[in-house]
Amino acid sequence: MGGRESGPAVATKAHGQKPHNRPPPALMVIRADGGEAGPMGFPSSSRVAHCGQAVLRQLLPPRCLVCGDPGHDCFDLCAACYADLPWSGHACLRCALPLPGGALAVCGSCRDESPVQTSTHASLLYLPPVDQLLVRYKFHQDLAAGRLLAQLMQRAPPPWSCPPLVPVPLHNRRLRQRGYNQVAELCRLLPMPIWQGLYRRRHTAPQSERTAEQRRENLFDAFDVRGPVPPRLTVVDDVMTTGSTVMEVAETLRWVGAEEVRVWVCVRAP
Numbered sequence: 283m284g285g286r287e288s289g290p291a292v293a294t295k296a297h298g299q300k301p302h303n304r305p306p307p308a309l310m311v312i313r314a315d316g317g318e319a320g321p322m323g324f325p326s327s328s329r330v331a332h333c334g335q336a337v338l339r340q341l342l343p344p345r346c347l348v349c350g351d352p353g354h355d356c357f358d359l360c361a362a363c364y365a366d367l368p369w370s371g372h373a374c375l376r377c378a379l380p381l382p383g384g385a386l387a388v389c390g391s392c393r394d395e396s397p398v399q400t401s402t403h404a405s406l407l408y409l410p411p412v413d414q415l416l417v418r419y420k421f422h423q424d425l426a427a428g429r430l431l432a433q434l435m436q437r438a439p440p441p442w443s444c445p446p447l448v449p450v451p452l453h454n455r456r457l458r459q460r461g462y463n464q465v466a467e468l469c470r471l472l473p474m475p476i477w478q479g480l481y482r483r484r485h486t487a488p489q490s491e492r493t494a495e496q497r498r499e500n501l502f503d504a505f506d507v508r509g510p511v512p513p514r515l516t517v518v519d520d521v522m523t524t525g526s527t528v529m530e531v532a533e534t535l536r537w538v539g540a541e542e543v544r545v546w547v548c549v550r551a552p
Contacts, residue, residue: 347418347427348411358430368409369438370550377525378404378550397525398532399517399543403440404550408521412549416521420464428464431520431548432471440546444516446477447546450531451505453482465520468548477515479507480531498526505534513541522547 344353351360359367373380374389376397381389406412415431418424449465457463469476483506517531522545532543 347415347424347430357433358426363411366411367434368407368412370404370407373404373550375401378402378522378545378547380407380550380552397529398536399528399545401440401442402522402525402528402545402547403442404522404547405435405438406549408523408549408551416549420520423461425467428467429471432468435468435546435548436472440516440544442516442544444474444544444546446475446512446515447472448477448480448515448517448531448535450517450519450527451480451482453485455485465518468520469518472518477512479509479511480505480535481508498530501526501530505531507534507538511535511538511540513539514544515540515542516544516546519545519547521549521551523551 344356344358345351346353346360346363347358348363349360351362353359354361354364357364370378370380372383372385374392375387376392376399377389379389379391386393408416412431412434415424415427419427419431447469449463449469451466452460452463466476482504484504486501486504515535517528517535519528522528528545528547532545535543
């Protein structure tokens with residue numbers, strides 16, 4: 283009587299009962315950098331991904347695919363080769379043909395006969411060193427060159443909203459020969475939705491060494507679609523020379539119900 287009572291844990295043990303299961307106190311971890319911590323003080327997933335990329339860049343630093351010097355700004359291009367890139371400047375809004383400064387926004391050919399597509403944008407011109415990068419990617423399975431071209435496309439995107447993207451398809455025979463569709467791989471590396479309802483219904487001969495008229499005849503009725511077509515699309519191709527391929531694709535898409543078709547190409551022949 284009058285003695286001090288034992289604490290809860292002591293009294294419980296005295297009666298032979300198990301102590302109450304109370305949740306442990308929260309583990310307080312203070313990060314030295316003051317950054318956001320995940321559960322139990324571990325870094326968040328975004329920070330882990332960022333750190334992983336930083337480690338990868340240390341282990342495998344970017345190397346210029348043109349001259350072999352160290353890469354610049356996370357690109358496989360050095361600063362000098364990046365500065366020499368032939369970006370597309372003032373060009374026709376309908377066909378992306380390069381135009382001299384001060385010229386009208388639409389070239390004379392498109393004013394005389396408007397193409398099917400509403401507008402066309404080229405990120406780069408088919409000039410050194412981009413021409414060789416494209417050849418290496420398209421015909422020599424240099425996927426690193428393709429990754430670089432996709433990064434450059436993101437640096438010079440069209441001035442309109444692109445999704446969904448429509449890669450120009452290969453015929454199954456050509457796909458088996460090459461092993462991959464170089465345009466589909468470019469689209470996969472671009473952070474945008476892709477519509478894959480377009481396909482090539484018949485095999486066509488290579489377009490190189492053909493005139494513009496021969497190219498149009500070669501591609502006539504070569505494409506078709508599966509399923510419903512989105513009202514607005516952006517057709518993507520790796521290179522545009524005469525525009526025969528993208529115009530045939532745009533015509534096919536408009537024929538089956540697309541309201542507006544735009545074109546985005548990696549490189550445009552000047």
